Amino acid sequence: MNLSFTVNRRARTLDIDPRVSLLDALRDHLHLTGSKKGCDHGQCGACTVLVNGRRINSCLSLAVMHEGDEIVTVEGLSDGAPSPLQAAFVKHDGFQCGFCTPGQLCSATGMLDEIAEGWPSHASADLDGPYELTQAELSERMSGNLCRCSCYPGINAAIRETAGTGDAT
Amino acid sequence: MRPFDYVRAEDPVSASRAAAQANARFIGGGTNLLDLMKLEVMAPETLVDVSRLDFGGIAEDGDGLRIGATVTNSDVAADARVRRTWPVLSRALLSGASGQLRNKATTGGNLLQRTRCPYFYDTDTACNKRRPGSGCAAMGGETRNHAILGTSDQCIALYPGDMAVALRALDATIDVQRSEGAAERFSMQDFYRLPGETPDIETVLAPGDLITAVHLPAPKGDRQIYRKVRDRASYAFALVSVAAVVRMEGGRIAHAAIGFGGLGTVPWRDPDVDAVLVGEKPSAAVFDAAADTLLRGAVPEEGTQFKVPLARRVLRAVLEEATA
Numbered sequence: 125m126n127l128s129f130t131v132n133r134r135a136r137t138l139d140i141d142p143r144v145s146l147l148d149a150l151r152d153h154l155h156l157t158g159s160k161k162g163c164d165h166g167q168c169g170a171c172t173v174l175v176n177g178r179r180i181n182s183c184l185s186l187a188v189m190h191e192g193d194e195i196v197t198v199e200g201l202s203d204g205a206p207s208p209l210q211a212a213f214v215k216h217d218g219f220q221c222g223f224c225t226p227g228q229l230c231s232a233t234g235m236l237d238e239i240a241e242g243w244p245s246h247a248s249a250d251l252d253g254p255y256e257l258t259q260a261e262l263s264e265r266m267s268g269n270l271c272r273c274s275c276y277p278g279i280n281a282a283i284r285e286t287a288g289t290g291d292a293t
Numbered sequence: 294m295r296p297f298d299y300v301r302a303e304d305p306v307s308a309s310r311a312a313a314q315a316n317a318r319f320i321g322g323g324t325n326l327l328d329l330m331k332l333e334v335m336a337p338e339t340l341v342d343v344s345r346l347d348f349g350g351i352a353e354d355g356d357g358l359r360i361g362a363t364v365t366n367s368d369v370a371a372d373a374r375v376r377r378t379w380p381v382l383s384r385a386l387l388s389g390a391s392g393q394l395r396n397k398a399t400t401g402g403n404l405l406q407r408t409r410c411p412y413f414y415d416t417d418t419a420c421n422k423r424r425p426g427s428g429c430a431a432m433g434g435e436t437r438n439h440a441i442l443g444t445s446d447q448c449i450a451l452y453p454g455d456m457a458v459a460l461r462a463l464d465a466t467i468d469v470q471r472s473e474g475a476a477e478r479f480s481m482q483d484f485y486r487l488p489g490e491t492p493d494i495e496t497v498l499a500p501g502d503l504i505t506a507v508h509l510p511a512p513k514g515d516r517q518i519y520r521k522v523r524d525r526a527s528y529a530f531a532l533v534s535v536a537a538v539v540r541m542e543g544g545r546i547a548h549a550a551i552g553f554g555g556l557g558t559v560p561w562r563d564p565d566v567d568a569v570l571v572g573e574k575p576s577a578a579v580f581d582a583a584a585d586t587l588l589r590g591a592v593p594e595e596g597t598q599f600k601v602p603l604a605r606r607v608l609r610a611v612l613e614e615a616t617a
């Protein structure tokens with residue numbers, strides 16, 4: 125099937141089997157191997173990308189469902205110099221093996237937009253908003269991204285510094 | 294994954310027609326269906342993508358609310374009207390899955406998410422739901438995330454979702470466009486089917502029947518709570534969950550509608566439980582009587598014994614909070 129979409133601000137066209145997941149299309153057909161396949165079943169978040177600005181698990185979506193969509197992967201989060209979030213991950217050691225990192229970065233980028241839009245979370249005491257990115261809010265909002273190296277302290281510090289709610293260290 | 298034809302639906306009528314063919318399925322967000330297709334638990338030959346059909350988003354409908362079938366779980370949970378007037382629905386949605394999954398999952402697909410029974414997922418084992426007549430490997434097997442209410446001697450698979458539990462307590466209805474084109478509205482009670490002798494049949498839907506919307510009537514109770522107990526704090530299915538919609542008048546319970554997750558083969562509500570509560574002054578004795586009524590027909594397996602006392606404790610805690 126023919127598929128046209130935008131990946132990291134570049135128009136792309138593929139002729140692709142409908143079975144191919146968005147993740148496999150990005151990795152194996154467009155050779156953007158930043159997005160990772162941890163579980164392939166929506167259980168780890170390593171494959172997180174932004175579709176029209178919102179974070180999703182690219183392993184649980186078919187590429188052909190994304191005709192006309194704007195996809196951003198970890199490769200597209202910055203132009204050249206690391207984004208503030210990426211720089212904060214480096215500064216705070218937000219990774220060890222790095223396998224979960226592309227998903228963490230895309231997920232955190234989407235999550236920060238969600239909190240800016242005033243979306244509530246399971247951790248929110250009331251549903252009125254707006255919300256501050258406390259540690260409880262951050263843990264809940266990022267629970268879809270597992271880190272087998274358990275670098276959560278560094279990941280949390282990096283995200284909170286970027287959101288302006290962390291201790292400046 | 295088995296090969297299939299992919300069709301992007303242009304409108305609801307042609308979508309229904311395409312999905313009424315043999316072995317065809319709708320796909321919404323795909324977060325449940327694709328998972329199952331990768332494992333070949335489900336193997337449709339045609340996928341009809343309804344995710345871009347516009348069923349009117351979220352719109353006021355008299356003093357109620359109409360939620361189009363393709364609205365994502367995130368958008369429903371964040372909607373200002375839902376947060377203000379039907380908070381138990383926001384809470385239930387926010388307790389489910391992850392931010393990424395809620396951004397993709399649709400209202401229609403969420404209603405039809407299938408059980409997480411590990412034997413349903415494992416195509417090498419017997420499962421009457423996956424392969425009718427093959428038996429049930431869960432009975433006498435490893436049980437934890439299984440039902441204790443509404444089970445049959447054919448199936449103990451749990452309905453795993455959260456959203457539908459809140460919808461039961463809110464007396465929501467489901468709008469369906471039948472494949473022949475007629476529109477029908479179902480109560481939550483009538484929509485889901487108990488496993489009985491046919492655990493493969495889970496709802497009233499026939500092939501090609503399209504969910505178009507969920508309708509929320511004005512809530513009958515202003516005290517709304519969703520409490521979910523699980524093995525980890527987030528990103529996990531319910532062991533037990535309780536959705537309560539309660540109204541108090543003069544120190545007595547004037548309205549009580551209690552939905553239960555983690556317990557039933559379908560999103561659970563027992564009118565007898567509600568009836569035990571209505572008209573009473575809140576007390577430990579009344580709450581215990583409600584729990585006795587809920588659990589009178591429970592059939593736990595070895596691995597699900599813990600749900601009996603857990604359901605009692607969670608129900609009591611929720612009722613204490615809702616009636617305080």
Ligand SMILES: Cc1cc2nc3c(=O)[nH]c(=O)nc-3n(C[C@H](O)[C@H](O)[C@H](O)COP(=O)(O)OP(=O)(O)OC[C@H]3O[C@@H](n4cnc5c(N)ncnc54)[C@H](O)[C@@H]3O)c2cc1C
Nearest residue numbers: 166321322323324325326389390399401402403454455504
């Ligand atoms: C890791 C993980 C954790 C999860 N945790 C939770 C949790 O804690 N709580 C919870 O409630 N859920 C949880 N879920 C399940 C999630 O909520 C469902 O996968 C999701 O809601 C399904 O919606 P969908 O649109 O992606 O459905 P799809 O996968 O697209 O479809 C599901 C079914 O619905 C049918 N369908 C879709 N749309 C329509 C329509 N309009 N009319 C008729 N039929 C239709 C499809 O044919 C299919 O049979 C979890 C999922 C994963 C992967």
Ligand code: FES
Nearest residue numbers: 162163164169183
């Ligand atoms: S690879 Fe997609 S969630 Fe694990």
Ligand code: FES
Nearest residue numbers: 220222271272273
């Ligand atoms: S850094 Fe190794 S999985 Fe997160």
